[in-house]
Amino acid sequence: MFCYQCQETAKGTGCTVRGVCGKTSDVANLQDLLLFVLKGIAHYRVQLRALDAVDHSADRFILDGLFMTITNANFDKQRFVEKIKEAIKLREQLKQTFLEKGGNPEKITFEGAFWTADTLEEMESKAGHVGVLSTENEDIRSLREMLTYGMKGMAAYTEHAHNLGHENPSIYEFIDRGLVATTLPLSADQLVQMVLECGKNGVDAMALLDKANTDTYGNPEITKVEIGVRKNPGILVSGHDLRDLYELLEQTEGTGVDVYTHSEMLPAHYYPAFKKYKHFAGNYGNSWWRQVYEFQHFNGPMLFTTNCIVPPHPDANYKDRVYTTGSTGFPGFKHIERKPGQPKDFSEIIEHAKRCPAPEAIESGSIIGGFAHNQVFALADKIVEAVKSGAIRKFFVMAGCDGRMKSREYYTEFARKLPKDTVILTAGCAKYRYNKLPLGDINGIPRVLDAGQCNDSYSLAVIALKLKEIFGVKDINELPIVYNIAWYEQKAVIVLLALLYLGVKNIHLGPTLPGFLSPNVAKVLVEKFGIAGITTVDDDLRFFLGN
Template sequence: MFCFQCEQTDRTGQTPGCAGARGNCGKTPVTADLQDLLVHAVKGIAQYASRARVLGAGDDDAARFVLFSMFTTLTNVNFTPTRFVSLLREAEGVRNRVRERYEEAARARGLVPEALSGPATWSPEPDLDGMLRQAAEVGVRAGLDVVGPDVVGLRALCLYGLKGVCAYAHHATVLGLHDPKVYAEVEDLLSFLADNPTDPDQLLERALRVGMLNLDVMRLLDAANTGTFGSPQPTAVRTTPVAGKAILVSGHDLKDLAALLEQTAGTGINVYTHGEMLPAHGYPALRAHEHLVGNYGGAWHEQQVEFARFPGPILMTSNCIIEPHLSYRHRIFTTGPVGWPGVRHLTEDFRPVIQAAMAMPGFAETEEPERAITVGFARDAVLSVTDRIVDAVRQGAVRHFFLIGGCDGPTPGRNYFTDLALSAPQDSVILTLGCNKYRFNDHDFGSIGGIPRLLDLGQCNDTYSAITIALRLAKEFGCDVNELPLTLALSWMEQKAVAVLLSLLALGIRNIHLGPDLPGFLTPNLVARIVDEFGLRTVGDPAEDIATALGRR
């Protein structure tokens, strides 16, 4: 195996990347190689699908299979080799169906169907050993000795951004919101990668296209979430337990949470959110369930300790799973794209989770005093007080905004984001999203003129809210976004964050502070180019960065 797609990348060797017996995420070589092979397979689907769609023969079911398959290859999503073997066999059938649609559509227009090569001709070997031999030829570093590390890095930048796009788009599709234009662009970009492009300028241009596509997808997901569950509203969320039977839900998928809430209604079981599911409390339709009682625990990387202590079953709905400890492996369940060997996987019917909750003790008593944190400051909530915010800036009550968002993680250096938030001057406002907010969201930041100094915008995909707010403020002040009194500090971990970063770069937003490390797939040459063209910088000393932001240096 070789993998350098996330911030957990092993950097002890000469070349950044996890290799050997196990990745730092817990991924085995078998799983890693099968994931690479699945990406290769969906490129083959996309080669035919993109051409079929141009001829009016698009296959939306195939497109949704591509989204789901790509999602399963994200960091900390699915670790189950048998599931990937099944997806690989299914991919061949989907590819054959799409190929037939393309060829029929071409002949119907009097065209000679193209004879495609590369991933389009791939078929799985009959056994696992054969598939692993195939995977060895199509890994992320394929062709390194011919094209060099810079091209491989740019291919990876496009691919990993696309993985994030596919994850966000999948979340929208499960809520019933589909956009054939998104499917077409995903297919086109994957088909482009299937041809093993070598032009660095073209690759960087396509990476920025991935960023613009991600902006469209986040807008689609925002519409899916708000259209289904209502616009988030500022809501105090209890973080101390309530007496009674309990279920913990982690991940990002609001539809799965909604289904569990409906199935647990009237059972006496209390439901708690964990990790990136915390923002769910801001949605009116979800908050209407009185047995959604609060949030338990913090960011994803603390789950082995927190899940072990939780007196009920756990449901993982999307990325963020890490190896379940034996103390709770028998009571953790997965759904959607998630998987771990030996862990029971469910689809829509959550009765096994409910049965496990009824068999466990739950919390013996309600913990007092009650503690709470406030969520729900999405775009509508913030934009509704735009006039007050603008006036506060013009009057000097608010001097600066700090957007501190992204993924948390266990690696050193992430204390930067804590220190930045806690050191921000009293006349500044902090916007946050993603799970790195757990580093400081229990702190009382106070308010300015009735505006809370800490505004939690939601999950990582709610970057759309942050961008919308920034664009609206720029319009109000009659300036460019880069001229706003705004500092962006983003912590990254996996491929959704890569997609978000590409969106910000595509919008022309400069001087983003990214950390704790830059992605391992970016070579020194690529880092130099991105720094020169976009002003991207690594996180540094919080005090110095604040002084620079406020014009003291």
């Protein structure tokens, strides 16, 4: 195996024996093989489009295939084997359509468009040869992978929107072209262009999901979320898929089972449609990696709607209480599928919860969030006034992800040491590094404004664009906004590419720069966009505050 797609990659350069995330080498290789066949599918789709015969049969399949390979989403070897078999079948159907439409088979030479296998042995003997290292030139490899990771993140967001019935065909078109681009002898410049285009499509994907979420569940609003526990048994829901959570709330109503959010599901509390459920009890615990401690105390079942799953310790008391759905999977966890056209059937997990004791309290009190674009616009006058009067000196966008590494304590210390006339704008699970600190408010505006999930970084960009308009500045970079972003997995890659597309410069990225950036590609990002890493809290604060 070779994988360097996330921030925690071994030695900052690549996991080669087993993932730091717990991904085994056979699963890593099968993920590469799935990507290989997905690229084959994309070749036919691109050719069919050129023949004016767009085929939508694999739209959803491609999103799901990419999503399954994101860090911490799916560790289940069997699911990958099945997915690869399905991919081959789907690809053969597309090939058939392509030939029927008069397509010239000689136009497609990429091996993933015709390689096939029936047995696990055949799959495994191929899987070790189609991964990241099959691209020899390190700069081309770096660009191909950055493009791939951006598309994985984009696919995740697009899939959530799809689940709510919202689609944008141009995103599918881009993903096809992007997958094909990683198989062609393109120059570094051509790949850089594709990476930038990926950022544009990332903005579109996040806008699509924003519309899907707000059209379906209303606009997030300021909300106090309880972080303690109640007396009923509970189900703890993690991940990002709002529809899954909504259906679970509908099905648990009146059953005596409460529902709590974990990690990235916290922002569901901010939506009006979720507030009507009285048994939607609060948020339990912190960001994804703390699950190994926090799940031990929850007592009831857990449901993963997306990443991040941490493989449980062999002695973990909760191993037989975890359920997965959507793109996620883990060997031994029960998987709940959606039957076409129906709500998911959560009856098993609900019955399971009824047999469990109520959760044990690990915290008490509440936190405040819900500052997505609509809510912030409603407060615009107050915010603009605070900026004009000097009460707010600077905004710090500290969106992104949390992670296990000790180096991430930087973000807690940074938040704590920020001067009192600054405001943090956040989204994603990065917030758990500082959202429970007593940072106070500025004229009633909390000093940590949480817009929502990592995809709601889109809201932060919309807010910045609005401020640009209000303050009448020509360039978004003239605003008093600093970007000090924490990244972990591939959704953060698409958020970063989206910000670059929107013209944001001088983004600081930590706790370390991506291992998949070759020195030359890193140089381009530094020179063109002013991307930088982080240093120490004190030095960075001096730098950002200009003193």
